[in-house]
Amino acid sequence: MLLNTLLLALRSIRRNLMRSFLTILGIVIGVSAVITMVTLGNGATLAVQNQISGLGTNLLQVRPGQRMGPGGGGGAAAFKDTDAEAIASQIGGIAAVAPEARTGTTLVANGRNWTSSVLGSTNDWLTTGNWKLADGRIFSNDELRAGAAVCLIGATVRRELYGMRPALGEQLRVKQMSCEIVGLLASKGQGAFGNDQDDMVLVPLKTLQRRITGNTRVNTLLVSMQDGSDASRVKASLTQLLRERRKLAPTDEDNFNVLDTQQLAETMSGTTKVMTMLLGAVAAVSLLVGGIGIMNIMLVSVTERTREIGLRLAIGALEREVLLQFLIEAVVLACLGGLIGIVLATGASLGLSALMDVPYIFNPGVNLLSFGFSAGIGVLFGYFPARRAARMDPIEALRHE
DSSP states (O other), X not given: OHHHHHHHHHHHHHHTHHXXXXXXXXXXXXXXXXXXXXXXXXXXXXXXXXXXXXXXXXXXXXXXXXXXXXTOSTTOOOBOHHHHHHHHXXXXXXXXXXXXXXXXXXXXXXXXXXXXXXXXXXXXXXXXXXXXXXXXXXXXXXXXXXXXXXXXXXXXXXXXXXXXXXXXXXXXXETTEEEEEEEEEOOOOXXXXXXXXXXXXXXXXXXXXXXXXXXXOBOEEEEEEOTTOOHHHXXXXXXXXXXXXXXXOTTSOOSEEEEEHHHHHHHHHHHHHHHHHHHHHHHHHHHHHXXXXXXXXXXXXXXXXXXXXXXXXXXXXXXXXXXXXXXXXXXXXXXXXXXXXXXXXXXXXXXXXXXXXXXOOOOHHHHHHHHHHHHHHHHHHHHHHHHHHHTOOHHHHXXXX
16 A cells, blocks of 8 residues: 555656656755755864864974963063973973974075075974975984074975975075075975965074074974873973973963963864854754745645545545555655755765865765655645645535536
């Protein structure tokens, strides 16, 4: 009986293809919108996590000032390179510590100019930031101690100044200093805050201080923790050590701040997940609109087929059989809309993911949930028209013109 009822429902849908398509259009739009929004949101969340992890694994960034952001320094004293040495030797659970100073200047090479960031640090800077070498070598200990005129360059600087020419071993003028390129950094792309991480030059810290900036300021301390270490304990020990070295009284506020990139990643991921849920909920409203459309068309269909219903009831069809026929029609319409919506959402998600440069993450749970929800919409909004058809008086139905 169920198979015959399903065939009757499909035959009825096929008789009015255009009306059936317009009926399920709301379901198609709703399902595709929900899946697309959730898929793009998940991709954006993963992209944010990857970008922040690119800053460094288990990384703490310590900067002068009482808050992060522009103007956060507030005249607070800068760090010294000896602060990094003290952290590495006196605090457990530390994998690497790198002092970092930076400035912006013009680079000149191969007859081209390019304005970029110049960073001064040690080889531990590569460890704290998860940087890899595409070619060349790191600084030698003698170069670090003497402040030698050597540098590592990022992929953007290499492309803008040297194009397709080999850059390793070439001379690069940084402000008034000419340095030899001893290493090429592997590309990392865009950072978590939209910055180009490859647009930089790395020189030994003493080289930057003596030959470029003319001061011994250290803007940032990068502290990479060992895997499995207690971040809270490390941060507490780090804070206490820096307070002692900066001679702060017990009643004084910290004149530095510690940023945990892991906490930043969790915060930003949580924000994108909330936005994904919000967009998905807004898109789901169109599913309800589609359900109302199904109910309206089914009511019209019941009215148009009143004589057919009366004839079926008059020759012995049970009320539940008529109810099941119209209910299956509504569910089939909703399920067709759900399937078409899933196909459209897959195509739209792939295209938009490539356009937005975020990873495409296929989520079978969201697809199944959207399909199940569309089927539930068919049951919910198809029941009232089906019940109306099943409760018709056969005699009155046969008299209907």
